[in-house]
Amino acid sequence: MENGIESHDVAEDRLYTEDGTLNIHKNPASKKKTGRWKACRFILGNECCERLAYYGMSTNLVNYLHTRFHQSNATAANNVTTWSGTCYLTPLLGAFLADSYMGRYWTIASFSIIYVIGMTLLTFSAIAPGLKPSCDANGCHPTLGQTSVCFIGLYLIALGTGGIKPCVSSFGADQFDENDVTERKMKSSFFNWFYLVINIGSLVASSVLVWIQTNVGWGWGFGIPAVAMIIAIIFFFFGSKWYRLQLPGGSPLTRICQVIVAACRKAGKQVPDNKSLLYETADAESNIKGCRKLQHTNTLKFLDKAAIEAEPEHSTSWPNSWRLCTVTQIEELKSVIHLLPVWASLIAFATVYSQMNTMFVLQGNTMDQHIGPNFKIPSASLSLFDTLSVIFWAPIYDRIIVPSARKFTGHEQGFSQLQRIGIGLIISIISMIVAGILEVVRLHMVRRNNYYDLETVPMSIFWQVPQYFIVGAAEVFTNIGQMEFFYGQAPDAMKSLCAALSLTTTALGNYASTLLLFIVTKITTTHGRIGWIPDNLNRGHLDYFFWLLSVLSLLNFLVYLWISNRYTYKRTRH
The missing domain is CATH 1.20.1250.20 (MFS general substrate transporter like domains)
Known part of the structure; x- marks a missing residue:
């Protein structure tokens, strides 16, 4: 029964685009009827x-x-x-x-x-x-x-x-x-x-x-x-x-400034060797509307400091984006x-x-x-x-x-x-x-x-x-x-x-x-x-x-x- 439900859900998903696009009425875009x-x-x-x-x-x-x-x-x-x-x-x-x-x-x-x-x-x-x-x-x-x-x-x-x-x-x-x-x-x-x-x-x-x-x-x-x-x-x-x-997805200039400010605030901190310790949302989607998650890269390492989690930030459900940014937001910049x-x-x-x-x-x-x-x-x-x-x-x-x-x-x-x-x-x-x-x-x-x-x-x-x-x-x-x-x-x-x-x-x-x-x-x-x-x-x-x-x-x-x-x-x- 569970497999039947799962197959039905997959079939339903395939009716719509997978990139988050909407139709003109702000409903999920149909793969067959749009685009x-x-x-x-x-x-x-x-x-x-x-x-x-x-x-x-x-x-x-x-x-x-x-x-x-x-x-x-x-x-x-x-x-x-x-x-x-x-x-x-x-x-x-x-x-x-x-x-x-x-x-x-x-x-x-x-x-x-x-x-x-x-x-x-x-x-x-x-x-x-x-x-x-x-x-x-x-x-x-x-x-x-x-x-x-x-x-x-x-x-x-x-x-x-x-x-x-x-x-x-x-x-x-x-x-x-x-x-x-x-x-x-x-x-x-x-x-x-x-x-x-x-x-x-x-x-x-x-x-x-x-x-x-x-x-x-x-x-x-x-x-x-x-x-x-x-x-x-x-x-x-x-x-x-x-x-x-x-x-x-909201102001890209604001997101860019947030990464720069957060990285500068943590200029004295060391980026961990284990990059999985850098902050990223647990959800499948990123916290930027309409944007997929990006993989971490080893270039421009100074910007990675914006994703270092300090103790007070780690305990906060919704961290201040001017202090802590996601890996995706950093990779965007x-x-x-x-x-x-x-x-x-x-x-x-x-x-x-x-x-x-x-x-x-x-x-x-x-x-x-x-x-x-x-x-x-x-x-x-x-x-x-x-x-x-x-x-x-x-x-x-x-x-x-x-x-x-x-x-x-x-x-x-x-x-x-x-x-x-x-x-x-x-x-x-x-x-x-x-x-x-x-x-x-x-x-x-x-x-x-x-x-x-x-x-x-x-x-x-x-x-x-x-x-x-x-x-x-x-x-x-x-x-x-x-x-x-x-x-x-x-x-x-x-x-x-x-x-x-x-x-x-x-x-x-x-x-x-x-x-x-x-x-x-x-x-x-x-x-x-x-x-x-x-x-x-x-x-x-x-x-x-x-x-x-x-x-x-x-x-x-x-x-x-x-x-x-x-x-x-x-x-x-x-």
Whole structure:
């Protein structure tokens, strides 16, 4: 009889997920009725529309600021990279709210509203009388107020995207139960397809929308992305009844501070050789809501002092967390600290990637953009070849490269996440070398034919295709590997925060590009020299800038090799 009851209980347990997720009604999530690909189709649709909105507005932004707001090449490029960097910094705020209080579902929903307001304001700044800069034969003449409205719209978008970027990929991964072998394999494929739909949205943006902005008008060019963002929100809410929701685990920053304070209070105590004497809850689950227990590791031993039980604490049923922390809470902090060196080594890749929306576009502006006698392709539209590259390589990686690599490496995913990232870093170096070679050839043509004052040299812009295509290949390895790595290595109650940490590499990469461009401009324009990146690139040396990025990226890769070889992957207690 007891065995019959036990079998019934096991059968009941298998009806629900084992990772503690809930459905939208806050009941245990059904394995059959929620999650998996049935839920992810709405998340992927939402992400495709949201990325179409973002890239439709940002891809050609450097030219919008240059033409409509009369900004120089360097100023426009700096404004774009600074704003873009902010878009990847605000996710820290959104991730904190998601992990601590709101959960990923409500964070995405709330910040999407801010996003739409920003897109609407930006659209009005391009079409509304009084908000739109006046233009004549001598160019456009924006007022301070008009510039302010434009940038308020842009930074509202930056705030809105801060609640979406760190949560959507993690929310999609939440739809697969980590404790189910079949679903765990699906999760790895999810990140590939997630990045693929991002680039499908980007493809439409960099081709159709950039053409509309250049040939029809900025009002339509920004209005369509605003509508796309509204559609993204509708997509997201339609899937609500199929979603699996992770409970917010409370403030991760508070838990981190508690470990540091408790360890410092016991700085004079000795950590016992028998690590089983360190404090941990007796329950099967940890005391952090929605987080599995983590195994003790022998690194960062000073933090272990936070789990040493003193006599008064040992006799207390509910110890003060500022005096005594669990092993899981300590390992949570260790996991984040271990991620930081890998995180820092990815900033250089983000710096290279940011050149697509700045220096690649400005380089393309100096080349022949005609296809036939009548059609002219905007230089910003060349980024569609980066997108096509991702669309080409993502399924090939998932269906061909992984199974082939699995035979040689024995790894379930073909390559470990760190190996995948490293391959992408190598490919990114090649992209900068190819861009530099193209600029050398272009400048040679300028000097040989005295084309210094020509707006565009008679050299097809499609010579830029290889550098865009190679950057796309680097993305498939580095960006997707990075997303999967930070999600997989993050503690359960810090998934959004670690996803945001991953995104800040893009923010810092954009800021690093801005700083590097500022330093290069300052140094190379001293004593009356023209400099590497003047308004007339025919008289500059953009190739030197690409060589500099190549060298810095190579040095960064060597550091990354050392870091990745020393990294130990997280282990959970099942």
